[in-house]
Amino acid sequence: MSDKRESRKAELRGRLLDAAEAQIAREGLASLKAREVTREAGCALGALYNVFEDLDRLVLDVNLRTLSRLKVMLAEACEAADPTPRAQLEALATVYAEFALGEPQLWQALFNHRVPMEVITDVYRTEHAPLIELIVPPLGILRPDLTGANLVQRARTLFSAVHGVVHLSLLGRVVGVPQEMLVEEVRALVQTLTKEPVA
Amino acid sequence: MSDKRESRKAELRGRLLDAAEAQIAREGLASLKAREVTREAGCALGALYNVFEDLDRLVLDVNLRTLSRLKVMLAEACEAADPTPRAQLEALATVYAEFALGEPQLWQALFNHRVPMEVITDVYRTEHAPLIELIVPPLGILRPDLTGANLVQRARTLFSAVHGVVHLSLLGRVVGVPQEMLVEEVRALVQTLTKEPVA
Incomplete structure:
Protein backbone atom coordinates (compact mmCIF):
# COMPACT_ATOMS: atom_id res chain seq x y z
CA MET A 1 0.00 0.00 0.00
CA GLU A 53 8.40 21.97 -0.96
CA ASP A 54 7.43 25.00 -3.04
CA LEU A 55 7.47 26.33 -6.60
CA ASP A 56 11.15 27.23 -6.26
CA ARG A 57 12.03 23.64 -5.56
CA LEU A 58 10.09 22.58 -8.66
CA VAL A 59 12.03 25.08 -10.78
CA LEU A 60 15.28 23.88 -9.23
CA ASP A 61 14.43 20.30 -10.24
CA VAL A 62 13.59 21.42 -13.78
CA ASN A 63 16.97 23.15 -13.87
CA LEU A 64 18.76 20.03 -12.65
CA ARG A 65 17.11 18.10 -15.49
CA THR A 66 18.25 20.73 -17.99
CA LEU A 67 21.77 20.58 -16.58
CA SER A 68 22.00 16.80 -16.88
CA ARG A 69 20.82 16.97 -20.46
CA LEU A 70 23.42 19.65 -21.20
CA LYS A 71 26.10 17.58 -19.47
CA VAL A 72 25.40 14.56 -21.66
CA MET A 73 25.54 16.71 -24.81
CA LEU A 74 28.84 18.28 -23.73
CA ALA A 75 30.41 14.92 -22.92
CA GLU A 76 29.28 13.52 -26.28
CA ALA A 77 30.70 16.55 -28.11
CA CYS A 78 34.04 15.99 -26.39
CA GLU A 79 34.10 12.36 -27.50
CA ALA A 80 33.12 13.19 -31.07
CA ALA A 81 35.63 16.04 -31.44
CA ASP A 82 39.27 15.85 -32.46
CA PRO A 83 41.32 14.74 -29.47
CA THR A 84 43.42 17.90 -29.54
CA PRO A 85 42.80 20.12 -26.51
CA ARG A 86 41.82 23.17 -28.56
CA ALA A 87 39.28 21.20 -30.59
CA GLN A 88 37.83 19.81 -27.36
CA LEU A 89 37.38 23.27 -25.88
CA GLU A 90 35.90 24.62 -29.11
CA ALA A 91 33.46 21.72 -29.22
CA LEU A 92 32.38 22.38 -25.62
CA ALA A 93 31.84 26.08 -26.28
CA THR A 94 29.97 25.40 -29.52
CA VAL A 95 27.60 22.93 -27.90
CA TYR A 96 27.00 25.35 -25.03
CA ALA A 97 26.07 28.12 -27.47
CA GLU A 98 23.93 25.81 -29.59
CA PHE A 99 22.09 24.52 -26.52
CA ALA A 100 21.29 28.07 -25.44
CA LEU A 101 20.12 28.98 -28.95
CA GLY A 102 18.00 25.85 -29.21
CA GLU A 103 16.37 26.04 -25.78
CA PRO A 104 16.68 29.71 -24.84
CA GLN A 105 14.06 29.74 -22.08
CA LEU A 106 15.25 26.60 -20.32
CA TRP A 107 18.84 27.82 -20.55
CA GLN A 108 17.98 31.24 -19.15
CA ALA A 109 16.06 29.63 -16.29
CA LEU A 110 19.37 28.13 -15.15
CA PHE A 111 20.65 31.63 -14.42
CA ASN A 112 17.55 33.68 -13.74
CA HIS A 113 16.35 31.49 -10.92
CA ARG A 114 17.50 32.89 -7.62
CA VAL A 115 17.73 30.13 -5.04
CA PRO A 116 18.94 30.37 -1.46
CA MET A 117 22.70 30.01 -1.14
CA GLU A 118 22.51 26.82 0.92
CA VAL A 119 20.51 25.12 -1.82
CA ILE A 120 23.03 26.23 -4.42
CA THR A 121 25.82 24.91 -2.27
CA ASP A 122 24.22 21.51 -1.79
CA VAL A 123 22.70 20.79 -5.14
CA TYR A 124 24.10 23.04 -7.84
CA ARG A 125 27.65 22.46 -6.66
CA THR A 126 27.58 18.83 -7.66
CA GLU A 127 25.52 19.49 -10.79
CA HIS A 128 27.34 22.54 -12.13
CA ALA A 129 30.83 21.24 -11.31
CA PRO A 130 31.03 18.90 -14.33
CA LEU A 131 30.81 21.90 -16.69
CA ILE A 132 34.14 23.03 -15.27
CA GLU A 133 35.57 19.52 -14.96
CA LEU A 134 35.22 19.04 -18.72
CA ILE A 135 37.23 22.21 -19.35
CA VAL A 136 40.09 21.57 -16.93
CA PRO A 137 41.95 18.70 -18.68
CA PRO A 138 42.25 20.26 -22.17
CA LEU A 139 42.96 23.70 -20.73
CA GLY A 140 45.69 22.18 -18.55
CA ILE A 141 47.42 20.80 -21.65
CA LEU A 142 47.28 24.17 -23.42
CA ARG A 143 48.32 26.08 -20.32
CA PRO A 144 51.01 24.02 -18.58
CA ASP A 145 51.94 27.16 -16.64
CA LEU A 146 48.67 26.80 -14.68
CA THR A 147 48.15 24.09 -12.07
CA GLY A 148 45.78 23.19 -9.26
CA ALA A 149 43.54 25.98 -8.05
CA ASN A 150 44.88 28.42 -10.66
CA LEU A 151 43.91 26.09 -13.47
CA VAL A 152 40.41 25.57 -12.06
CA GLN A 153 40.09 29.32 -11.66
CA ARG A 154 41.07 29.95 -15.27
CA ALA A 155 38.66 27.22 -16.41
CA ARG A 156 35.86 29.10 -14.63
CA THR A 157 36.90 32.33 -16.30
CA LEU A 158 36.93 30.64 -19.69
CA PHE A 159 33.47 29.19 -19.06
CA SER A 160 32.19 32.54 -17.79
CA ALA A 161 33.55 34.38 -20.82
CA VAL A 162 31.77 32.03 -23.21
CA HIS A 163 28.67 32.26 -21.04
CA GLY A 164 28.74 36.07 -21.27
CA VAL A 165 28.85 36.10 -25.05
CA VAL A 166 25.93 33.64 -25.12
CA HIS A 167 24.02 35.54 -22.42
CA LEU A 168 24.08 38.97 -24.06
CA SER A 169 23.42 37.51 -27.49
CA LEU A 170 20.32 35.67 -26.26
CA LEU A 171 19.06 38.72 -24.37
CA GLY A 172 19.07 40.37 -27.79
CA ARG A 173 20.90 43.37 -26.40
CA VAL A 174 22.60 45.79 -28.73
CA VAL A 175 25.91 45.20 -26.97
CA GLY A 176 25.66 41.46 -27.64
CA VAL A 177 26.62 39.68 -30.83
CA PRO A 178 23.82 38.82 -33.26
CA GLN A 179 22.56 35.28 -32.74
CA GLU A 180 23.46 34.20 -36.25
CA MET A 181 27.12 34.98 -35.48
CA LEU A 182 27.11 33.52 -31.98
CA VAL A 183 28.71 30.15 -32.67
CA GLU A 184 31.41 31.72 -34.81
CA GLU A 185 32.23 34.37 -32.18
CA VAL A 186 32.30 31.85 -29.35
CA ARG A 187 34.71 29.70 -31.33
CA ALA A 188 36.96 32.68 -32.05
CA LEU A 189 36.88 33.57 -28.36
CA VAL A 190 37.98 30.10 -27.29
CA GLN A 191 40.73 30.11 -29.90
CA THR A 192 42.07 33.41 -28.60
CA LEU A 193 41.75 32.46 -24.95
CA THR A 194 43.65 29.21 -25.39
CA LYS A 195 46.27 30.49 -27.80
CA GLU A 196 49.21 30.97 -25.47
CA PRO A 197 50.07 31.59 -21.84
CA VAL A 198 49.65 35.14 -20.57
CA ALA A 199 53.09 36.52 -19.74
CA MET B 1 -0.03 77.72 -14.67
CA GLU B 53 3.46 54.80 -18.72
CA ASP B 54 3.88 51.82 -16.40
CA LEU B 55 6.29 50.30 -13.88
CA ASP B 56 8.44 48.93 -16.72
CA ARG B 57 9.02 52.42 -18.06
CA LEU B 58 10.06 53.55 -14.56
CA VAL B 59 12.57 50.69 -14.35
CA LEU B 60 13.83 51.52 -17.81
CA ASP B 61 14.48 55.11 -16.73
CA VAL B 62 16.30 53.94 -13.59
CA ASN B 63 18.43 51.74 -15.87
CA LEU B 64 19.19 54.65 -18.18
CA ARG B 65 20.38 56.63 -15.15
CA THR B 66 22.60 53.73 -14.07
CA LEU B 67 24.00 53.48 -17.59
CA SER B 68 24.89 57.16 -17.77
CA ARG B 69 26.63 56.96 -14.43
CA LEU B 70 28.58 53.91 -15.62
CA LYS B 71 29.43 55.68 -18.88
CA VAL B 72 30.95 58.64 -17.05
CA MET B 73 33.02 56.32 -14.85
CA LEU B 74 34.26 54.38 -17.87
CA ALA B 75 35.22 57.52 -19.75
CA GLU B 76 37.05 58.87 -16.70
CA ALA B 77 38.93 55.58 -16.27
CA CYS B 78 40.04 55.78 -19.91
CA GLU B 79 41.36 59.28 -19.40
CA ALA B 80 43.16 58.39 -16.17
CA ALA B 81 44.76 55.23 -17.56
CA ASP B 82 47.98 54.84 -19.47
CA PRO B 83 47.38 55.82 -23.09
CA THR B 84 48.43 52.39 -24.35
CA PRO B 85 45.53 50.46 -25.86
CA ARG B 86 45.93 47.47 -23.56
CA ALA B 87 45.93 49.64 -20.45
CA GLN B 88 42.81 51.40 -21.71
CA LEU B 89 40.96 48.12 -22.22
CA GLU B 90 42.10 46.82 -18.84
CA ALA B 91 40.90 50.02 -17.18
CA LEU B 92 37.48 49.72 -18.84
CA ALA B 93 37.10 46.10 -17.77
CA THR B 94 38.24 46.85 -14.23
CA VAL B 95 35.79 49.71 -13.79
CA TYR B 96 33.00 47.57 -15.20
CA ALA B 97 33.75 44.80 -12.69
CA GLU B 98 34.11 47.26 -9.81
CA PHE B 99 30.85 48.97 -10.68
CA ALA B 100 29.04 45.62 -10.65
CA LEU B 101 30.64 44.67 -7.33
CA GLY B 102 29.80 48.06 -5.81
CA GLU B 103 26.20 48.28 -6.98
CA PRO B 104 25.23 44.67 -7.67
CA GLN B 105 21.47 45.16 -7.69
CA LEU B 106 21.45 48.21 -9.95
CA TRP B 107 23.89 46.49 -12.30
CA GLN B 108 21.83 43.32 -12.45
CA ALA B 109 18.69 45.33 -13.14
CA LEU B 110 20.32 46.41 -16.41
CA PHE B 111 20.20 42.83 -17.63
CA ASN B 112 17.30 41.26 -15.74
CA HIS B 113 14.76 43.77 -16.98
CA ARG B 114 12.96 42.37 -19.99
CA VAL B 115 11.65 45.20 -22.10
CA PRO B 116 9.87 44.99 -25.45
CA MET B 117 12.26 44.84 -28.38
CA GLU B 118 11.08 48.14 -29.88
CA VAL B 119 11.91 49.95 -26.64
CA ILE B 120 15.35 48.36 -26.55
CA THR B 121 15.86 49.40 -30.13
CA ASP B 122 14.89 52.98 -29.53
CA VAL B 123 16.36 53.73 -26.13
CA TYR B 124 18.98 51.19 -25.13
CA ARG B 125 20.59 51.34 -28.54
CA THR B 126 21.77 54.89 -28.02
CA GLU B 127 22.54 54.35 -24.36
CA HIS B 128 24.34 51.02 -24.55
CA ALA B 129 26.29 51.85 -27.70
CA PRO B 130 28.92 53.98 -25.91
CA LEU B 131 30.07 50.92 -23.94
CA ILE B 132 31.17 49.43 -27.24
CA GLU B 133 32.40 52.71 -28.69
CA LEU B 134 34.93 53.03 -25.88
CA ILE B 135 36.33 49.59 -26.69
CA VAL B 136 36.61 49.96 -30.47
CA PRO B 137 39.54 52.43 -30.77
CA PRO B 138 42.04 50.66 -28.47
CA LEU B 139 41.02 47.23 -29.77
CA GLY B 140 41.51 48.50 -33.32
CA ILE B 141 45.11 49.43 -32.51
CA LEU B 142 45.82 46.01 -30.98
CA ARG B 143 44.05 44.15 -33.75
CA PRO B 144 44.91 45.93 -37.02
CA ASP B 145 43.72 42.81 -38.83
CA LEU B 146 40.14 43.70 -37.88
CA THR B 147 38.27 46.60 -39.48
CA GLY B 148 34.77 47.98 -39.77
CA ALA B 149 31.98 45.62 -38.85
CA ASN B 150 34.43 42.87 -37.85
CA LEU B 151 36.12 45.16 -35.34
CA VAL B 152 32.79 46.24 -33.83
CA GLN B 153 31.77 42.60 -33.66
CA ARG B 154 34.94 41.65 -31.81
CA ALA B 155 34.49 44.60 -29.45
CA ARG B 156 31.05 43.23 -28.57
CA THR B 157 32.51 39.79 -27.96
CA LEU B 158 35.20 41.28 -25.73
CA PHE B 159 32.60 43.23 -23.76
CA SER B 160 30.35 40.16 -23.52
CA ALA B 161 33.20 37.97 -22.29
CA VAL B 162 34.04 40.41 -19.50
CA HIS B 163 30.34 40.73 -18.76
CA GLY B 164 30.03 36.95 -18.43
CA VAL B 165 32.81 36.68 -15.89
CA VAL B 166 31.22 39.51 -13.88
CA HIS B 167 27.72 38.05 -14.26
CA LEU B 168 28.45 34.54 -12.97
CA SER B 169 30.67 35.89 -10.21
CA LEU B 170 27.93 38.19 -8.94
CA LEU B 171 25.30 35.45 -9.15
CA GLY B 172 27.53 33.62 -6.69
CA ARG B 173 27.38 30.48 -8.78
CA VAL B 174 29.88 27.72 -8.23
CA VAL B 175 30.95 27.94 -11.87
CA GLY B 176 31.76 31.64 -11.47
CA VAL B 177 34.96 33.09 -10.07
CA PRO B 178 34.92 34.19 -6.40
CA GLN B 179 34.16 37.90 -6.08
CA GLU B 180 37.47 38.65 -4.36
CA MET B 181 39.29 37.43 -7.47
CA LEU B 182 36.97 39.07 -9.99
CA VAL B 183 39.01 42.15 -10.86
CA GLU B 184 42.18 40.10 -11.23
CA GLU B 185 40.49 37.51 -13.46
CA VAL B 186 38.84 40.16 -15.63
CA ARG B 187 42.20 41.83 -16.13
CA ALA B 188 43.84 38.52 -17.07
CA LEU B 189 41.00 37.88 -19.51
CA VAL B 190 41.47 41.22 -21.24
CA GLN B 191 45.22 40.68 -21.42
CA THR B 192 44.75 37.31 -23.08
CA LEU B 193 42.03 38.50 -25.43
CA THR B 194 44.09 41.41 -26.69
CA LYS B 195 47.40 39.60 -26.87
CA GLU B 196 47.62 38.84 -30.57
CA PRO B 197 45.50 38.31 -33.64
CA VAL B 198 43.81 34.95 -34.00
CA ALA B 199 45.37 33.15 -36.94
Missing part, protein backbone atom coordinates in the same frame (compact mmCIF):
# COMPACT_ATOMS: atom_id res chain seq x y z
CA SER A 2 2.79 2.39 0.95
CA ASP A 3 4.77 1.24 -2.10
CA LYS A 4 1.78 2.01 -4.28
CA ARG A 5 1.51 5.49 -2.73
CA GLU A 6 5.22 6.06 -3.31
CA SER A 7 5.00 5.05 -6.96
CA ARG A 8 1.93 7.22 -7.46
CA LYS A 9 3.83 10.14 -5.96
CA ALA A 10 6.83 9.50 -8.25
CA GLU A 11 4.54 9.38 -11.23
CA LEU A 12 2.88 12.66 -10.22
CA ARG A 13 6.31 14.20 -9.66
CA GLY A 14 7.25 13.31 -13.24
CA ARG A 15 4.07 14.83 -14.63
CA LEU A 16 4.57 18.06 -12.67
CA LEU A 17 8.17 18.30 -13.85
CA ASP A 18 7.12 17.72 -17.46
CA ALA A 19 4.41 20.38 -17.20
CA ALA A 20 6.73 22.94 -15.57
CA GLU A 21 9.49 22.24 -18.08
CA ALA A 22 7.10 22.64 -21.01
CA GLN A 23 5.75 25.90 -19.60
CA ILE A 24 9.20 27.37 -18.96
CA ALA A 25 10.34 26.29 -22.43
CA ARG A 26 7.27 27.95 -23.96
CA GLU A 27 6.88 31.16 -21.97
CA GLY A 28 9.92 31.54 -19.76
CA LEU A 29 10.55 31.27 -16.05
CA ALA A 30 8.92 34.59 -15.18
CA SER A 31 5.54 33.42 -16.50
CA LEU A 32 5.51 30.13 -14.57
CA LYS A 33 2.43 29.74 -12.39
CA ALA A 34 1.65 26.90 -9.97
CA ARG A 35 -2.00 26.91 -11.03
CA GLU A 36 -1.16 26.34 -14.70
CA VAL A 37 1.40 23.66 -13.92
CA THR A 38 -1.11 21.65 -11.91
CA ARG A 39 -3.84 22.17 -14.51
CA GLU A 40 -1.51 20.86 -17.22
CA ALA A 41 -0.38 17.97 -14.99
CA GLY A 42 -4.02 17.16 -14.25
CA CYS A 43 -3.91 17.43 -10.47
CA ALA A 44 -5.12 19.71 -7.70
CA LEU A 45 -3.11 22.80 -6.78
CA GLY A 46 -2.37 21.38 -3.33
CA ALA A 47 -0.91 18.19 -4.80
CA LEU A 48 2.07 20.19 -6.08
CA TYR A 49 2.98 21.12 -2.52
CA ASN A 50 2.72 17.50 -1.38
CA VAL A 51 5.44 16.61 -3.86
CA PHE A 52 7.62 19.73 -3.91
CA SER B 2 0.86 75.01 -17.19
CA ASP B 3 4.54 75.70 -16.55
CA LYS B 4 3.97 75.26 -12.85
CA ARG B 5 2.24 71.94 -13.52
CA GLU B 6 5.10 70.84 -15.75
CA SER B 7 7.71 71.66 -13.14
CA ARG B 8 5.69 69.91 -10.45
CA LYS B 9 5.52 66.84 -12.69
CA ALA B 10 9.28 66.95 -13.29
CA GLU B 11 9.90 67.22 -9.59
CA LEU B 12 7.61 64.25 -8.90
CA ARG B 13 9.34 62.29 -11.66
CA GLY B 14 12.67 62.85 -9.91
CA ARG B 15 11.30 61.70 -6.57
CA LEU B 16 9.79 58.56 -8.10
CA LEU B 17 13.06 57.75 -9.86
CA ASP B 18 15.02 58.27 -6.62
CA ALA B 19 12.64 56.03 -4.70
CA ALA B 20 12.69 53.28 -7.34
CA GLU B 21 16.47 53.43 -7.63
CA ALA B 22 16.91 53.21 -3.86
CA GLN B 23 14.53 50.25 -3.67
CA ILE B 24 16.22 48.36 -6.50
CA ALA B 25 19.65 49.06 -4.98
CA ARG B 26 18.41 47.76 -1.62
CA GLU B 27 16.29 44.76 -2.53
CA GLY B 28 16.72 44.08 -6.21
CA LEU B 29 14.52 44.49 -9.24
CA ALA B 30 12.33 41.46 -8.48
CA SER B 31 11.13 43.02 -5.22
CA LEU B 32 10.16 46.38 -6.72
CA LYS B 33 6.54 47.31 -6.04
CA ALA B 34 4.68 50.36 -7.33
CA ARG B 35 2.96 50.80 -3.97
CA GLU B 36 6.23 51.03 -2.07
CA VAL B 37 7.78 53.37 -4.62
CA THR B 38 4.89 55.82 -4.33
CA ARG B 39 4.83 55.53 -0.55
CA GLU B 40 8.54 56.36 -0.41
CA ALA B 41 8.10 59.18 -2.94
CA GLY B 42 5.18 60.52 -0.87
CA CYS B 43 2.50 60.46 -3.57
CA ALA B 44 -0.62 58.52 -4.47
CA LEU B 45 -0.32 55.24 -6.38
CA GLY B 46 -2.12 56.74 -9.37
CA ALA B 47 0.38 59.60 -9.60
CA LEU B 48 3.06 57.15 -10.74
CA TYR B 49 1.00 56.31 -13.82
CA ASN B 50 0.49 59.98 -14.62
CA VAL B 51 4.26 60.35 -14.92
CA PHE B 52 5.35 56.96 -16.26
